[in-house]
Amino acid sequence: MNLREKLRAIDTVDDREETDSYSLAVRLGASPQKLPGGTLFRRRRSLSPGYRHGGVCLPSLQPAGGLAYLIGRIPGIRPEDVLFLDTETTGLSSGPGTYVFLVGLGYVDGGKFHVDQIFLPGPHAEAAFLTALEEALRPFRILITFNGKCFDWNLLTTRFILNRRLPPEAGCHLDLLYPARRIFGASLSSCSLGELERSVLSFRRQGDVPGELIPHLYFRFLRDGHVEALPAVLDHNLLDILSLAALFGRICDLLTGRDDPSPAQALGVAHYHERRGQLESALRLYLRAAAPTMPDDYRVQALRYASLACKRTGRWREADALWTELCDQRPEDPFAYVERAKYYEHRLREFRQALDVVERALATCQLTPKGRAELQHRRRRLLGRLAHKPSLA
Amino acid sequence: MNLEQILDRLREDPSFMANVTHWEVVPPRRAKYGPFPKSLHPLLRPALQEKGIENLYVHQSQAVEEALAGRDVVVVTPTASGKTLCYNLPVLSRILREGEARALYLFPTKALAQDQLAELRGLIDTIGADVKVHTYDGDTPPDARKVIRTAGHIVVTNPDMLHTAILPHHTKWVKLFENLRYVVIDELHSYRGVFGSHMANVLRRLRRICRFYGSDPVYICCSATIANPAELAARLIGRPVRLVDENGAPSGEKHFIFYNPPVVNEQLGIRRSSLLEARGIASRLLRNGIQTIVFARTRLSVEVLVTYLKEALAQVGQSSTVRGYRGGYLPRERRDIERALRDGSVRGVVSTSALELGIDIGRLEACVMLGYPGSIASTWQRAGRAGRSTGVSAVFLVASSSPLDQYIITHPEYFFGSSVENGLINPDNLYILMNHLKCAAFELPFEEGEEFGVSTTEEILSYLEEKGLIHRVQGRWYWMADAFPAEEISLRSASAENFVVIDITEKPRVIGEVDRISAPLLLHEEAIYIHESVQYQVETLDYEEKKAYVRRVKVDYYTDASLAVDLQVLEVLQEGARGLSATGYGEVLVRSKPTMFKKIKLYTHENLGSGPIHLPEEQMHTEAYWLSLDESPWRSHVRSQIEAGLLGLANLLANIAPLYLMCDRGDLETVVQVRAPFTGRPTIFLYDRYPGGVGLAEKMFQVDEQVLRCAQDLVGSCSCADGCPSCTGPANEVGPGAKDMARAVLDTLLGGTM
Structure with missing residues (x-):
């Protein structure tokens, strides 16, 4: 043996790497995958067809209905097209x-949920x-993350650029943080995935x-x-993926009406209905959100949205009743006064009543200079109208 | 009267001339032109002509030529000599030829960066080209940032932003870094000392990232007059640069008048207030319609002077033509004032050093300096604000009673005979370097054998690996820590957190900001805070929240607070002996606390009473070098003699040490204690003005022998009688006999004169 061969014989770096990666694979319960540029490890878990996480049956997720509310109708979308990602x-x-x-990828395939x-x-x-x-x-059309727009996907993009590679297109990326905040925010102290997992999915x-x-x-x-x-880190990530998918399932159920939203959730759900032009169901949800058990600020907000939904669907009488209630609840807020004044002036042409409302608003509301000027303008106009039609006054 | 007539009048006025210690006439200089470089894009020349620029000055022509040829260049330009064309022309020329080309402009402050936009956009509009210029700083709204990152041709920013926002997020700036052709560093002379050493390392990081994206930009630097511009530029950017220092801009005759206020009390040697004298000179100029800038050293004197000058001009109904200008004004207010100065609607401005740097306010006819600015370079810089290409200009230096001022005003040959200061930096300062090496590792992995400024890069990386911040695998070093290192170092000593001043007279509104260091002195409760010559009284100071609530008042006094500084040794890191004297360095705690304030009557400046200030002390942990003297040879001396000697020696060390530590005079501070609690002996402390210290004290400990020998040489060869600013300090500041005493101490320490 010459020196070079001797060296090669004692130099076991390559071998060691292989044993290392073998033992690592065993410890992780993963399998090594050798690619140009290095070896990485993959672990796959497939859950049984009836697997439930946080009360949601993951393998039977039906994303189409919920997605229609969250990002719009996607023709031909199948459960297999959706990927849940967490890093x-x-x-x-x-x-x-x-x-x-570590990247965890969750998806449905062949009637099972896989991570x-x-x-x-x-x-x-x-x-x-x-x-x-x-x-x-590559195979997926929809990417679902939690805070992924700001964090996970952003970071992955950075990694691709640093490797001087084109970052993959995110295609359609739904970040569940925003809908979760909208729907569950009112009843939770924080909207972290952990908190949602505990309170919404009741998972510990x-x-x-x-x-x-x-x-x-x-x-x-x-x-x-x-x-x-x-292995515990991998399991942590696995649970994140399951919770992400379950949370998505819960949100879909609430949006599609498979589940009834509680008053605390109804305002957020209503928002998605209204955005899709479903004013009737939105109105129903706003009214539910205005339940007397809810905190005042939340109720007032729900009443305002409800009154506007009534207005837009031509339910003037109901709207007026809501405005009256709002004026009682929030005498300092000009919103309901202005709406009522408009209603009396333009629809009912009851100028005297409209003027009454305007005067009350000017007397009791907290007004911005602009708001005050507008009310005074309205007042002048009403006075003018009354002067021209004294008989009706 | 025009300025010439006023100067004639002054010259014939014996009562004025009695106070003039020197009248220097700088002769006019004719313009010297150079050719338009052939490689300049053809659209640029007609655009310049449209703006009334027919020729390039010789320095512009040379700088543009060098930059277009791809050579790094530093241009030394006096104030208002058209330096911006030196970089705008090559940059625009390149962008016109290559639409994807990018340039990065770095200015030391946000205000200067803002100032660039108007001029540059004006030129671009004239060309009619689609060149996008944006500032990128802390005020840039988040939604605009994304556009700037990808679409801005010229990004105008500051070193701090480059350090914390651009370099550590370089993957969001791919377009910029792939196509970066020019890096412009304006106001190069401000990158001195520790700030400059940080800057050099930020630029090392920039170079690494450019290399990663395959670009190698040309550096164009502009500097005010300093002794070593080419050396400083080369140290900063890490490679040699061409020097262009032949100034081709014309200038009219300039009168430089040294004015010492008359003595009003012979016995006590009290002079008339320099502030009142400056008011007299400035109002005389302003009443004659001479556009004048007045520089004052503090914010307080700026505001007091504005009040006075407005009043003086009220008689002629022009009080609104005088404005104040200083750091605490809000950006929009400052832009207004700058614009009004350019278009001439504001005739007089009173400013702190804020207008010393290259903010474009046009050129004024006269400049009045209230007090010596502290260095020869910045005096010339401020003087450059006065002086148009033709016609006479005048600069008045009005001395305060401070010893340094008195020395300068009575020794004009010192000022006119000395060369300007050096700009020194030490990019390899281990403390600074290591911090930036962390940032660099965060930004990109280090390759084996890669050097970051020093050949010991690998050793430092190994050290960081031991510390668990870096992971080495397969010949590369990867950042591997849950941290964002750029956030952990600030490039400047003063923290960026300002105090906000809120006027609660009516609806609360923010009227200004005050930096953290000055806040306890200006915003203590009961202080009179003056803003645009309106008086406000501080009602409450929310020290935690950094908010001062003030209410408009009309009183006939202003307030002046005093500060007590104390230094305490916390831990000795190393000690040495020099004969029977001892040296050492270690961690110290410097505490400063505002103690009381005086109410001073406007106009008469009499003391109307005083009050206590209840504020927590400001603390700074840093490192200090100390020299504690064996007392035995000085037993027979009285305390005041020893103190004078210590102060003299401290001044000497502070003057010399920057040369050996490669820092700026302002990076170090001295404290003397005749009987230091820590050593029980007369002690001089030299401390690092950066929280935590940046290694200056340790370095001083290592080289103190050389510094002391140099001090001995200097004090022996300085021709002054009893101290001057270059050696032990003016005698009336440090006390009589300081020079002899310091010499004697040095001789004892070093064993006799050489």
């Missing part, structure tokens, strides 16, 4: 120094990691890794090869 990262700051080391996880064994293998991710994203995690520890567990793995804590 684990080395930090919360966005920027090129934060790495995505595919791609794990990055070290920053050197990122090129391969991104290739695998790009590949995995057991033995879960706290999210803020996750970067450090990954750093320790990189530094010292500590694999022990990693």
